[in-house]
Amino acid sequence: MTAVGAEAPIDERIARVGALRRLLLKPELGSLLGALVVFVFFAALSDVFRSGSGIANWLDPASTLGIVAVAVALLMIGGEFDLSAGVMVGTTGLTTGMLSTYYGWNLWAAIVTSLLLALAIGFANGYLVVRTGLPSFIITLGTFLMLQGLNLGVTKLVTDTVQVGAIEQTTGYEAARTIFASTVTVAGTSFQIAILWWLLATAVGSYVLLRTRFGNWTFAIGGDAPAARNVGVPARRTTITLFMTVSAAAWLVGTIQAVRLTSVQANTGIGLELTYIVAAVIGGCLLTGGYGSVIGASLGALIFGMTSQGIVYAGWDADWFRFFLGAMLLLAVLANQFVRRYAEQTRR
Amino acid sequence: MTTPVPAAGPPLLEVRGIGKYFGSVIALKDVSTVVRAGEVTCVLGDNGAGKSTFIKLLSGVFQPDEGELVLNGEPVTFGTPRQSLDAGIATVFQDLAMIPLLAIWRNFFLGSEPTKGRGPFRRFDSDTAKRITRRELAAMGIDIRDPDQPVGTLSGGERQSVAIARAVHFGAKLLILDEPTSALGVKQAGVVLRYIVQARDRGLGVVFITHNPHHAYPVGDRFLLLKRGRSLGDFGKDEISLDELTRLMAGGAELEALGHELAREGGPAADVARALAADRDGATDPTDPTDPTDRSVGAPPAGARAAGPAPGGPADRR
Secondary structure, three states: OOOOHHHHHHHHHHHHHHHHHHHHHOOOHHHHHHHHHHHHHHHHHOHHHHOHHHHHHHHHHHHHHHHHHHHHHHHHHOOOOOOOHHHHHHHHHHHHHHHHHOOOOOHHHHHHHHHHHHHHHHHHHHHHHHHHOOOHHHHHHHHHHHHHHHHHHHHHHHHOOOEEOOHHHOOOHHHHHHHHOOEEEEOOEEEEOHHHHHHHHHHHHHHHHHHOHHHHHHHHHHHHHHHHHHOOOOHHHHHHHHHHHHHHHHHHHHHHHHHHHOOEEOOOOOOHHHHHHHHHHHOOOOOOOOOOOHHHHHHHHHHHHHHHHHHHHOOOOOOHHHHHHHHHHHHHHHHHHHHHHHHHOOOO | OOOOOOOOOOOOEEEEEEEEEEOOEEEEEEEEEEEOOOOEEEEEEOOOOOHHHHHHHHOOOOOOOEEEEEEOOEEEOOOOHHHHHHOOEEEEOOOOOOOOOOEHHHHHOOOOOOEEOOHHHOEEOHHHHHHHHHHHHHHOOOOOOOOOOEHHHOOHHHHHHHHHHHHHHOOOOEEEEEOOOOOOOHHHHHHHHHHHHHHHHOOOEEEEEEOOHHHHHHHOOEEEEEEOOEEEEEEEHHHOOHHHHHHHHOOHHHHHHHHHHHHHHOOHHHHHHHHHHHHHHOOOOOOOOOOOOOOOOOOOOOOOOOOOOOOOOHHHOO
């Protein structure tokens, strides 16, 4: 398709189709429609679901999922996976709990230390991936299993049980509670502050992805890493930073849950790693990288939250939750496949 | 046909006896040529000739094991693609270094994004990026419908043009094009050749990598021929004709030997041999073989014929 003056009328016709195409190509479109359908469905089935307290109830699981899903979406757009994201929620919570209760640290010192630990794990994940060139799926599967073992082993070694408790008796707890686990009352309903953290994570993540150089690099290394490197994108640094972002997000959720529940189970977070990936994929992220949306991933987490609570409110067996999620995932992947073909087709 | 009189002073880039080894494999050995501003140096060779290694040495992806690069009279070494870019050498790679799913304007500025604001609010200046993308592409004669289009929806020729426009915009003094016409149809290839001429006329030095002498000859001022990692010669345009270039490129001697072998056997094989010969050098009479020696450096050109080699000959294909 050459673009010369004589073909201008044809060009204009293509431009109109282009506008529709652009709307279809919005990666979050599918998850937005999905979220609306799920909301309407459960709101019609259950009064509680659409009441203030009901909304607060399904926003809460959505928020803790969403914070990590946002980071996982960024990483997936950058072309990598992190299977250790879920178990790292447990690792950071357990670290914070053990340091503050069994070793008597100030809670804040424990929280900062577990952040540093999380960042170190994220760095190790990223460094191994960029140095070896092995699929991140395998590398982080290794990290996942190692952390799973450590979470149980170290917790048993230190506490002789499989949980860490009594975090509320540590010094600095009240301040930590205000920041990580308080509630905000809006129109007579109290909402978990985690929801604010989630909104903040989504806003920052989306801004970074769409409005900064780092975001452009993230898209580029996920789309074609050698090509990106050839034009001077610091691909390795970008990948490592993305892994560290996921770790930091897992730490935030680990901290929120440790402070809110005041105890952490040694098996916390196991299984969540796939849930994050599913949320990101429902939100429009391609498994192959280079395409996706932070807002979409947040909407994916919202669908999760609404479904998990909605099924309970509707009085159904909770087993249906898994079936429903599987169906959503399949639909999302099929839609993504279609979009990708549409976007990549060339007109020679 | 004469080589344009070179400008005073040292050439833009001089390659002196450059070589590269991968373990025991000699990827490139003792290759020399020059690139001048406002000229096109074509690097020709078949698959495996060392063309890709050659450009990767110029663009800083690899470092030479021997020989040197002299930029504006001064020896230089490039440790990374970034250093080569900063020295004004822009490479348009065969895979285009473009991300298919990414919008044109994001691709255009990839790795060199303009920013505004400061501190944590330093952000990608998308308005400027879109405006400049549109303007630069228009200057190359490409009217993009929408800078938000993913690059993957552009045609091959359009993508090449975007890549060339990008290199020109980022102040390249030397443009390296890695087989820009190889994947294109006849018409699209013509469009890209026009951009090469346009870049040359803007005073850029151009290194044009190709395996197609019919694309190289009309735009080239110098021709470096590579074969199995060695130089077959470095010719000015007045030193070589299109036919000679084609013959050297198509592995003329090997094809000829094969032709004779088949012809001796007679029957259908002889027909194949005749077809082979005709295919090789178009109007050449198969019973009148030209100089069969492989080393033809400095040999007289095979003579310019009115009818050029048949299009669709082996040299036209991959």
